Amino acid sequence: MERKHAIFPARVGIIFLTPALLFVVVFLLYPFVRVFLLSFTNQTLLGTTAPNPEFVGLDNYQRLFDPDRWMRLGEFGSALKITAQFVVGSALIGQAGMGMLIAWAFYRKRGVLREVVFTLVILAWIIPETVVAFTWVAFLDWEFGTLNSVLDTIGVGRPDWLFDRPLQSIILFNSWRGTAFSMLLFSGALETIPPSYVETAEVVGATAWQKFRDIFFPLLRGHILTDLILITLWTFNVFTPFLLTGGGPAKRTEVVSIYTYRTAFMGRHEFGKGSSIAVVMMLINLALALIYLASIRRRRAT
Amino acid sequence: MAEIRVEKAVKTFGKVVAVDNASLTVHEHEFVVLLGPSGCGKTTLLRAIAGLGMVDSGRIMIGSRDVTYLPPKDRNISMVFQSYAIFPHMRVFDNIAFGLKMKRMPKDDIKRRVQAAAELLHIENFLDRYPSQMSGGQRQRVAVARAIAVHAEVLLMDEPLSNLDALLRLEMRAELKRLLAELKATTVYVTHDQIEALSMGDRIAVMRDGKILQFDSPTTVYDMPADRFVAGFIGTPPMNFLEGQVRRQNGAVSVYIGDYALKPIPEMVEALARYDGQPIVAGIRAENMEALSQPAEDALKVTVLVVEPLGSQNLLTIRIGSDIIKVSTHPDFRAVPDQPIWIRFPSDKIRWIDRDSGKTLIPDLGALMS
Ligand SMILES: Nc1ncnc2c1ncn2[C@@H]1O[C@H](COP(=O)(O)OP(=O)(O)OP(=O)(O)O)[C@@H](O)[C@H]1O
Ligand SMILES: [Mg+2]
Numbered sequence: 001m002e003r004k005h006a007i008f009p010a011r012v013g014i015i016f017l018t019p020a021l022l023f024v025v026v027f028l029l030y031p032f033v034r035v036f037l038l039s040f041t042n043q044t045l046l047g048t049t050a051p052n053p054e055f056v057g058l059d060n061y062q063r064l065f066d067p068d069r070w071m072r073l074g075e076f077g078s079a080l081k082i083t084a085q086f087v088v089g090s091a092l093i094g095q096a097g098m099g100m101l102i103a104w105a106f107y108r109k110r111g112v113l114r115e116v117v118f119t120l121v122i123l124a125w126i127i128p129e130t131v132v133a134f135t136w137v138a139f140l141d142w143e144f145g146t147l148n149s150v151l152d153t154i155g156v157g158r159p160d161w162l163f164d165r166p167l168q169s170i171i172l173f174n175s176w177r178g179t180a181f182s183m184l185l186f187s188g189a190l191e192t193i194p195p196s197y198v199e200t201a202e203v204v205g206a207t208a209w210q211k212f213r214d215i216f217f218p219l220l221r222g223h224i225l226t227d228l229i230l231i232t233l234w235t236f237n238v239f240t241p242f243l244l245t246g247g248g249p250a251k252r253t254e255v256v257s258i259y260t261y262r263t264a265f266m267g268r269h270e271f272g273k274g275s276s277i278a279v280v281m282m283l284i285n286l287a288l289a290l291i292y293l294a295s296i297r298r299r300r301a302t
Numbered sequence: 303m304a305e306i307r308v309e310k311a312v313k314t315f316g317k318v319v320a321v322d323n324a325s326l327t328v329h330e331h332e333f334v335v336l337l338g339p340s341g342c343g344k345t346t347l348l349r350a351i352a353g354l355g356m357v358d359s360g361r362i363m364i365g366s367r368d369v370t371y372l373p374p375k376d377r378n379i380s381m382v383f384q385s386y387a388i389f390p391h392m393r394v395f396d397n398i399a400f401g402l403k404m405k406r407m408p409k410d411d412i413k414r415r416v417q418a419a420a421e422l423l424h425i426e427n428f429l430d431r432y433p434s435q436m437s438g439g440q441r442q443r444v445a446v447a448r449a450i451a452v453h454a455e456v457l458l459m460d461e462p463l464s465n466l467d468a469l470l471r472l473e474m475r476a477e478l479k480r481l482l483a484e485l486k487a488t489t490v491y492v493t494h495d496q497i498e499a500l501s502m503g504d505r506i507a508v509m510r511d512g513k514i515l516q517f518d519s520p521t522t523v524y525d526m527p528a529d530r531f532v533a534g535f536i537g538t539p540p541m542n543f544l545e546g547q548v549r550r551q552n553g554a555v556s557v558y559i560g561d562y563a564l565k566p567i568p569e570m571v572e573a574l575a576r577y578d579g580q581p582i583v584a585g586i587r588a589e590n591m592e593a594l595s596q597p598a599e600d601a602l603k604v605t606v607l608v609v610e611p612l613g614s615q616n617l618l619t620i621r622i623g624s625d626i627i628k629v630s631t632h633p634d635f636r637a638v639p640d641q642p643i644w645i646r647f648p649s650d651k652i653r654w655i656d657r658d659s660g661k662t663l664i665p666d667l668g669a670l671m672s
Pocket of ligand 1: 315318319320338339340341342343344345346347384494
């Protein structure tokens with residue numbers, strides 16, 4: 001759209017923008033620049049490199065991507081791989097899949113069941129993180145956990161979830177936790193499809209799968225793409241698994257956010273190296289965000 | 303074999319009775335029009351036949367099968383929706399092919415069917431387009447093509463021409479009528495346009511408030527409307543109504559419009575005699591009255607209010623007592639506002655309507671025999 005009339009002259013507009021800009025500069029831009037610069041040093045919190053850090057060039061980055069060791073557990077490559085599994089499992093399959101399934105199941109339906117399901121799913125989403133993490137630890141506990149009590153009763157036994165299947169556990173947890181967003185987005189999107197489209201399919205006897213493939217999916221393609229990119233972005237950065245497993249056991253659930261945290265704020269407190277991880281993560285986020293924006297722009301154009 | 307029988311169908315939405323005890327039989331290959339004002343339940347009745355929204359009570363048969371509780375796909379029907387329901391993400395070809403694809407028909411057959419349907423509706427040059435690149439009229443044709451491509455025994459159409467301009471509608475009306483005669487499908491066609499109903503239907507079911515008021519051929523519906531509502535709904539202009547008084551003198555029955563006496567035809571005498579001394583409504587169509595510029599023995603003197611030259615006729619608005627009526631005349635007939643003319647009422651064209659019930663009096667055919 002073309003701007004025809006400005007309410008204020010540009011100069012007045014800048015005055016209004018200043019507080020917000022100030023915030024952005026102080027709390028976003030400045031830290032970003034700091035982190036970027038730090039990533040080329042060997043700054044630590046303690047030790048000799050704490051007071052006089054040295055410029056080390058691309059050393060930190062080379063260590064991250066060192067082909068000999070980066071895929072070992074507890075290294076950057078491994079963290080990326082675990083993150084990818086976590087994102088695919090909990091966001092793309094878990095949240096988006098479940099969200100679509102629930103939205104689809106209750107399409108054009110009203111009633112108590114729908115209200116109950118939606119409320120529970122949304123509750124899982126809005127309860128504070130530490131609280132849900134704690135309840136999940138309790139739920140999955142080997143000895144006293146609800147899950148194992150049930151499984152034991154029906155004769156399945158008592159798997160030690162957080163120890164034997166830690167990645168599956170956090171994937172399950174995060175799917176449960178974040179399904180609400182996809183569910184709400186999809187059920188809202190489904191409402192925009194005219195009932196007569198579905199009825200046309202019903203009259204010719206289309207199966208549920210045909211209806212989904214030929215009507216719902218193509219009409220919701222844009223919404224699905226938006227959803228997938230957004231939840232990928234969020235899940236990529238999510239830190240909550242730390243509250244369940246602390247990244248363990250043996251770093252088997254160490255996603256990049258936890259890896260960054262451990263590098264920069266635990267053990268030797270390697271700020272320099274931690275910053276380099278943060279820079280790489282930011283670049284990945286930026287790429288995802290650009291894909292997202294491009295997809296929105298393309299949708300507007302059509 | 304695809305006769306449609308609707309028996310005592312009732313459908314309510316909360317407190318609204320959308321279809322109220324409607325019964326209807328559509329013969330095989332027949333073209334029946336559901337006609338009525340907006341909100342009278344046409345779409346609801348059509349959807350009940352389609353199986354979209356079950357009836358609360360009553361029975362629906364298609365052929366010899368009771369389909370009341372069957373889903374749409376098991377009724378061997380095809381439907382054109384009031385809103386077209388053309389898929390925006392599919393090309394015209396895929397839209398028309400939709401039903402055939404869902405039924406997993408071989409590709410070659412689909413191609414042939416789509417081509418044939420498209421040709422019938424003159425959209426064969428648009429098959430590669432998306433609906434957004436077409437006009438409303440073209441889209442409506444796609445909807446009709448999609449419905450006929452599946453070759454269902456029963457074709458249900460909900461105002462398929464409603465969104466076209468007057469000229470295109472006129473053209474499509476004739477095309478569709480020819481098309482449906484070729485297809486030999488049993489058709490139920492919904493419209494609120496009475497001209498469309500008169501020109502297309504083998505029979506017309508006139509609806510109001512969920513009830514079917516009359517179910518007859520177009521000529522009967524036009525000529526012998528069952529009640530005052532049908533008479534006033536059908537025809538342009540609709541039927542005129544005059545308040546009269548029945549009087550029986552020396553065994554003869556006359557209806558007085560003011561001082562002017564109308565003589566009913568013999569078949570009506572007995573029915574009218576029962577109204578002796580009571581008011582009655584005379585209904586007559588504009589084209590059935592004779593306008594004279596000279597006084598005549600049996601003509602009523604009236605004053606012209608408005609003259610509308612319509613090309614093929616002149617439409618006069620005149621006042622008789624407290625009633626305003628329309629009279630159509632030959633375009634050469636000279637009439638001037640505020641000038642008197644004389645009107646003659648052919649008694650066989652008058653329909654007598656009970657003032658309270660609104661029902662048309664039925665002629666006593668026995669009087670003809672004797
Ligand atoms: N899904 C629904 N929920 C509630 N009321 C409905 C629903 N569908 C129809 N109605 C009501 O039922 C009545 C009949 O509606 P219907 O759509 O059959 O009318 P129609 O004759 O097709 O009108 P139109 O010519 O405007 O399409 C109306 O009073 C309408 O408000
Ligand atoms: Mg309707």
